[in-house]
Amino acid sequence: MRLDILNSGYKFGKKVLFSIIKAISGYPLPDAAKLVFYRPDFYGTPAKQFTQRAMRGPSQWSVGDRELMAAFVSRVNECTFCIKAHSAVSANAYGDRAKVEQVLADVLTAPIAPALSATLLMLGKLTREQAISPDDIRNMMAAGVSATQIEDALAVCFAFNITNRLADTFGFSVPGDDAFEAGAKYLIKRGYA
Amino acid sequence: MKKEEIAPDYQQLYHQLTKRILYGKGESTPEQRQAAFDNAGLAEPLSTLTNKVALEAHKVTDSDIKAVKRTGMSEDQLFELIVCAAVGQASRQYQSGLAALAEAIKEGGAHAS
Numbered sequence: 001m002r003l004d005i006l007n008s009g010y011k012f013g014k015k016v017l018f019s020i021i022k023a024i025s026g027y028p029l030p031d032a033a034k035l036v037f038y039r040p041d042f043y044g045t046p047a048k049q050f051t052q053r054a055m056r057g058p059s060q061w062s063v064g065d066r067e068l069m070a071a072f073v074s075r076v077n078e079c080t081f082c083i084k085a086h087s088a089v090s091a092n093a094y095g096d097r098a099k100v101e102q103v104l105a106d107v108l109t110a111p112i113a114p115a116l117s118a119t120l121l122m123l124g125k126l127t128r129e130q131a132i133s134p135d136d137i138r139n140m141m142a143a144g145v146s147a148t149q150i151e152d153a154l155a156v157c158f159a160f161n162i163t164n165r166l167a168d169t170f171g172f173s174v175p176g177d178d179a180f181e182a183g184a185k186y187l188i189k190r191g192y193a
Numbered sequence: 194m195k196k197e198e199i200a201p202d203y204q205q206l207y208h209q210l211t212k213r214i215l216y217g218k219g220e221s222t223p224e225q226r227q228a229a230f231d232n233a234g235l236a237e238p239l240s241t242l243t244n245k246v247a248l249e250a251h252k253v254t255d256s257d258i259k260a261v262k263r264t265g266m267s268e269d270q271l272f273e274l275i276v277c278a279a280v281g282q283a284s285r286q287y288q289s290g291l292a293a294l295a296e297a298i299k300e301g302g303a304h305a306s
Contacts, residue, residue: 150290151291
């Protein structure tokens with residue numbers, strides 16, 4: 001990463017933990033995980049708590065849907081690390097990789113419910129243009145999206161617009177697909193907490 | 194939507210994060226952190242960096258970071274200000290989304306009744 005403190009500025013106990021994780025999983029700890037271990041009281045802990053609520057807390061959206069939103073927002077932000085990471089989690093949660101790939105290629109023709117498609121389009125607009133209007137919300141509601149679902153989607157959008165920016169600014173290293181697959185299985189099993 | 198109608202857990206977790214990075218203990222001053230969060234009022238070369246973090250983070254380069262480090266800013270200060278810039282822009286989006294939702298609910302509610 002672009003700041004040395006994020007590569008090697010960890011206390012002894014955390015360095016030991018990183019070695020243990022590498023020995024057990026067969027992969028170095030991903031930079032996304034290292035970031036939240038750095039001075040966790042400043043950013044990592046409160047960020048993880050918000051993200052856990054948005055991605056794994058109670059919602060009418062499935063885990064696969066929310067991970068797909070995360071991947072989609074990441075694609076709009078052109079954040080390679082997060083696109084790969086969260087399309088892998090979504091594909092695992094759905095048990096359907098083709099669906100995730102179709103959505104990322106073209107949301108309008110992808111085989112998903114109108115409510116999810118309308119939600120992804122709104123998140124794309126908010127991420128690209130930095131703002132949306134009440135009309136954008138009315139369009140979603142007309143497609144059958146509830147107010148609670150909109151609020152949940154906005155929370156996913158907030159979490160990943162932060163993470164995407166940090167991933168690209170700090171320069172997360174992008175590992176191979178097998179490492180993302182292992183990371184996806186971990187995030188399905190353990191979440192973000 | 195009134196404030197209390199936003200799910201209390203999101204609101205609490207949102208404020209926990211933003212208050213911590215803006216006002217909690219850190220190496221940079223609260224004024225610097227607020228400026229990075231607002232993406233306004235910072236001097237060069239820091240302003241170029243925070244503007245990229247806010248609006249085109251995928252275009253940040255090693256040189257953008259090095260230019261700020263050369264001004265004598267420590268990595269911990271830089272870490273904090275980059276986090277504030279990222280959270281600040283995402284917050285503006287989030288608030289825009291929540292305000293649009295509140296407006297649509299208010300009108301929709303009146304229409305429905």
